[in-house]
Amino acid sequence: MRPLRDAQLGAFTFFASALPHDVCGSNGLPLTPNSIKILGRFQLLKTITHPRLCQYVDITRGKHERLVVVAEHYESSLNDFQKLGATVSTDKVLQIAYETLEGLEFMNKHGMVHRALNAQNVLMDGKGRVKLAKFGLYHMTDHGADVDFPIGYPSYLAPEVIAQGPAHHSDTSQGDNPLPSGPKTDVWSLGVLLFELCTVSSLTQPSRALMIDRSLTCLCFFPLGCIDDIVTVLAEEHGFTITLDSFGLAFSSMFRACRPTPADLLADPVFEGVSCLYTLYQQPVGLFSSSLRCAHLELPEDIGQLCKDDDEDYLGERSIDEVYHLWCLAGGDLEKELTNKEIIQSKPPVCTLPNFLLEDGESFGQGRDRSFLLDDTTVTLSLCQLKNRLKDVSGECHLLTESPNELSCTVNLPLIIRERDTEYQLIRIILFDRLLKAYPYKKNHVWKEARVDIPPLVRGLAWAALLGVEGDIQAKYDAIDKDTSIPTDRQIEVDIPRCHQYDELLSSPQGHRKFRRVLKAWVVSHPELVYWQGLDSLCAPFLWLNFNNEALAYACMSAFIPKYLYNFFLKDNSHVIQEYLTVFSQMIAFHDPELSNHLNEIGFIPDLYAIPWFLTMFTHVFPLHKIFHLWDTLLLGNSSFPFCIGVAILQQLRDRLLANGFNECILLFSDLPEIDIERCVRESISLFCWTPKSATYRQHAQPPKAQADRSASCFGKTATHYSSDYQDMPKTDLSREPLALRDLKAEVSPRISAEDLIDLCELSAGGQTKKSKAGKPKILAVDIRSIEDFGRGHISGSVNIPYSTAFSADGELAQCPATGTLQSFRGRVIVVIGHSMKSAAMFATHLVKVNYPRVATLDGGINKMKHTGLLTVPSPQI
Template sequence: MPALGTAGFGIRTFYAATHPNDKCGANGLPLTPNSVKILGRFQFLKTLSHPRLCQYLDISKTKHECMLVVSEHHSSSLKELIKKEGSIGESEIVRVGYQLLEGLCYLHNNGVVHRNLSVEHVLLDVEKNVKLSEHGLYYMTDYGADVSFPIGLPRYMAPEVLCSGPVRVDEETGHCVQPLSGPKSDVWAFGLILLQLVLGKEIWARLGIKETLHKIVEMIKSDMSPIDIFQQDATVASKLQGTSRELRDVLRLCLTVSAAKRAKSSELKQHPLFRDERMKAVPHKEEVRMCTTELRCKDLELPTYEETIENEFSDDHLSRRSMSEVFYLWRLAGGDLEAVLRKAGLAKTRRPVHLLPCYGIVDGEVFGQDRDFAELLDFTVVPLSQEQLRYRLRDVPATAYYPLLEEESKVVETQSLPTSPSSGELTSSASLPLVIREKDVEYQFHRIILYERLLAAYPFKRPCIWREARVDIPPLVRANVWAAILEVEGDVEGMYDSIDKETPTTTDRQIEVDIPRCHQYHELLSSPSAHAKFKRVLKAWVLSNQQYVYWQGLDSLCAPFLALSFNNEALAFACLSAFIPKYLHKFFLRDNSAVIQEYLAVFSHLIAFHDPELSNHLDGIGFIPDLYAIPWFLTMYAHVFPLHKIVHLWDTLLLGNSSFPLCIGVSILQQLRDRLLSFGFNECILLFSDMPEIDIERCVQDSIKIFCSTPKSATYRQHARPNKKKTSEDRPNLSYYSRDYHDQPQSELSMEPIPIDELKGEKCCRISAEDLIELGELAGAAYSRSPTKKRQTSKPMILIVDVRSPEDFRRGTLQDSINIPFQTAFSPEGDLNPCSAVQTLNSRRNQVIIVVGNRGRNAANFANELVRLGYSRVCVLHKGLDVFRTTGLITVPPADI
């Protein structure tokens, strides 16, 4: 995206054509509104970036199918230059002409035809360089099929354009069916502009449309060249005689009635007339994306002395930021497009009844609704003032535009809370709710600049990106930050392009059925352009993962990535390909029942671990996770929440390991806890049939607390993908609970696969021996780090309950454990029999209770009873106490125990 420089922003409006209310497509569904189709096609125009084009920035729709288009804008145009100076020198004509050709060649190489070229749409910046505007209107409107007005001014239209007649639209598909205008129609308009520069006046400017069309028809019928016809005017002839032979030759090559004989823009660019301009021209450099095999620093150049002096004394640091960034900040600073239009008097409103047909009576008098002229094209561009944004940023120091990153390496890695060391002055803002931070222009300004510099150094700065993402992720850079967190690297475009996405496959039909139902409230994703991208990305994933099959829900997983990386399908595909193995390993197997059942069983254990009362209630009414949680986990909540909530949820989800989605599920149930406890089975089914409102920020915070208070082996799943071991440099500030159990090397003390039937038969999660040891070490470390000299043994981190017989207990047990024999623990009523050990158990309900015993079922049954009695944080030692026989950790308890 080019820098702002001296450019401004401009907004213009037009109306999309409306469909009849009872009109449906071939599939029986209502036709997609033309405004939505335009919105989808517009996104490609945002990727076109060239020094000779006005950059497109944003598009939005309002009521009555009104489209608001924001683009780069300059106050001066070629029309004003001609009106002010009249005829100009040939050297200046050649310079302007060559720059025009540079812009046209770039458009034509990218498959875009201007079709709207005129002196009004050739803007000039402060250095009198050409900036083509309105170059995307023909493309975004599906070549005129989506609007009720013709694209282009009649006096600049090529003969073949006029001969093709009015736009004709296929009623079934809604697409334009007349011959499309080719790039050579722009060459005709280019020739007319050159001729106007030579003459110093506009051609046919004073003629009406009827007279203009009559003149062009005469040219078409005549055997003479249009240039010869123009030279029949003595004034025109004298002006042309004063020009060089090369310039007249270029005019003849452009103004040729036959499109087949007319020159191409690329051929004109190589004409001898522009020899000197070609020598002086600086080659256009395409923007290098984050994930590529190209050397991103190959085009970096040291600033010249003049540039250094200019920048040193310049206070306009905002002008060096990209246009997209400045416009994003402009919106945050209070910019309102509709308010600007209302102030300019351009906010048109239609009358309530605007489709009433006209009809006549005998005497010829006509009644009914006249044509709404608001539907016609209005070339008015309203400049957007940047004063409010600059006022908001007036106190930002110059150093904030160029933050230093190396200072971050000095920050202590063991800090307990996620903070951004690069923005210490924003500490107060960082504590505000996320929705407020995302609308704070000063806060977003600092965060965007910081991330921009970090992403430029990716993957070298991946640890810094990961650390900053723990604070928050600005919406403007979320797509690239997600890719960095998912460790997407390499030639993603080359890999994506190598996959055959066009050949029909057996999954095409199912994909085509699912896409129109996926987040269709989102205007961008409901557009035909998005549907085509959806299909290509999903087909690419299925074809590149032959071990998997397409399951419903894959489209929902794809939606957040595609919405963020709409103009970069390869990046969306790469993110999806990295996301699924991490969180949904084996979920898309043809037979995934074992994987899902294990996942649901572990989820049930987590509910019982953190909220036994809720777990007992849901089990009592038969409302098991199989009835509501499968869409949650199969789509990582993308199917049940709208996209604006999903992006906030996934900002944190992507930082967690494969077990973090389970914690999100528990936090959702806790938000609905009061209602669930009062509901029966039918009410619970109705509650989850339409997902109730969930506070996502609270959900995220609760999920983190649940995640950090759950022993890591409690979420062990045999079907989870073993992750590569992370170092402290890869993931800074890792605590014991934030590490993934699958990251650790396995030993005899580790977890091992558990049969599904056995797993589902237990209410409590299991904990590994090595986890128990590590938890005990953490408790001891907490005591030693205590700032006071008082003993902390009254509040340990864990409580070990040995349920073996007293005889076995006295032969050897783990240190600090208490003995509650399973055979005598419970009364016939199901309550715990009173004893000193039970008193200890009751006094330490908030600690992690680890039930140990032999390899039999006694320990699991004892833990199940504790959960039934409402004890939280109960887990069972995996493989029983025998696993410690060779470790030397079993000791003989004191005689008084």
């Protein structure tokens, strides 16, 4: 969106027509309220940006089908000329006509017409340029079908529009509907407007009666047969005589048998002198495009002078949607503003009772409430409170490339408080705006700042940057056939009306239409994969954030699925799902053995509750506002991070799970209790940092990339070790080997690779164990070989507990190995090392049964370490 500059924010309100409550659609579901339909159509208007059009910003839905629209606004309008009786020069008339036509032509290119053109809706900015207001009312109301009032003003409507009558067809077939108005309708309205401007102001002054020739420029807007009648009626009303001959022959070429379109008029020779004063408007290049975004960038010679003026209105340089977002954070309330101006008037309930008719036709009760008709008054939203909140924000903050130090205190506050802090959000929005405009050059900086938090206003673009979306995504999306019928269409049609339909945007017909297109584009462009139920839920966050950019929603979804759900959407995905759930079971045992033991004992396995979690990445179980906060962190982690989220959710329900049996747990998960997402995210990061990266190795995960992106550390210095997927790391002799699903299921504890063990033990070249800052090793290696084998070579710092002393030859427990030696190491990562993986797995299983957390086994056993040169032999005692 363009900067606010000298514009203001304005709000107006109207009611959508109410639907009967006892009527359902053809699918058996209740009819979508007209206000929801209008809200969905409105979203397109936010993308219509042109110097001659007032920018639409937001729409909110209130009680009783009330809608409040926020848009760019100016106090001055064309109506001011008429009120003041001002003299309008021919040049000014030409300028107004040309600029209005520019706006109308741009609307026509987007398939829209104004239909509500009048003097009050032709605004003038500080430089006297035309800004068309309320141009989207006809579009958002489905050509007036969803409201109980006509769109347009009778004095300015074309004859064919009045002849058609009202267009109220919400519950009728399309064949009975009046035809939508075309571009020529606005040409008539503009003709009346200009004729009125040229004549009425001059007719109030008899000495200037001959100035009627100024209206010549507007005659081309009318059919030739109407001109004489219009002039005659106007002349009679003001008491003088005008004939068509008084207009001369100079403009005879402009008389038409039928009205032209705005595009035709812009090419008319009468505007040659005006058009040379304007440069052709070009749509700004988007973030994801094949064109250069900075091709026309101009910078001052001394950049340091940008912030020298303390009186400069920096808020005016922010985009209109940013200013409105900050206005809301600063306490702005649309309904309160309209109530203060008496646009919204509350009434006691008894005054809203409907009228009723007796048998004799006599009626009682209230008449039609006029407030449900259109009041086109626009209320200017005061920015004083917002400016007062931001008065201490220095100009230097508008040139940020790093987070300022003064935000250090605010960063430690809960996320929900930070997202409602006006000053904090302004600085974060400015910072992300600068970084995203430099994407992908500043990709690393985006990752760094996203670790702090992501401003809600830029979340869509920030997610795209974190997912590595690049290139001309619109061209790729347009090349996909989204219209030809495919077998999946039926399933998509069934799923969409059940997906996040509590949300007004996604439940609108426009939302359903976009859902279908994005989902179908993904299915068509991935022929090796199939549509599974849950894909619609996975699409929902991307579509909500990029509602007006289907291509970006599709691109984000296409980048997300391979990273976190690789091969989940195969036709036969059972082996992928089963391996995923098995690794998740091992993660539960690794982090919370007591809970794992209880769930296994009652038979409450992940297959019964976790498939919807991971197949939809929790979008099926959480509302969108929680998903946004969850995914802000998820996108910073690798493909193993969802395991940690799952464990964190279970730990929030830990007490209830431990106290219940199988049936109670089933009921608990059928209606999942409230989950504290901020706590879930915080604990997930902690679990992630405690999990060795190879412990979550999956054979069916995404194959290694040609160049793994290891430039960003996920959650700070403590998690740098886990910043990239284990699958992306170069494979060596010390890497973890693939394991058959049957063997994987047989082990309770996860395996880790030898390279992970070396890294976590921080072994030096001489085999010595480095100490952490706390003075203790990060990990404990438990060697279960015999004393003799242990003496021939072992990992420095490891503890020897021979397997034979703990278990008999037939595998029965002889002595608890967890007593004594390991008690002082409880809570650290314990890696069991032996000759045989079977014995190591059994030893680890017993530690889990006695509730030892963070127990793992070394993949390949001691044999993996023999050729590393890191085994040490104890010095002989003298």
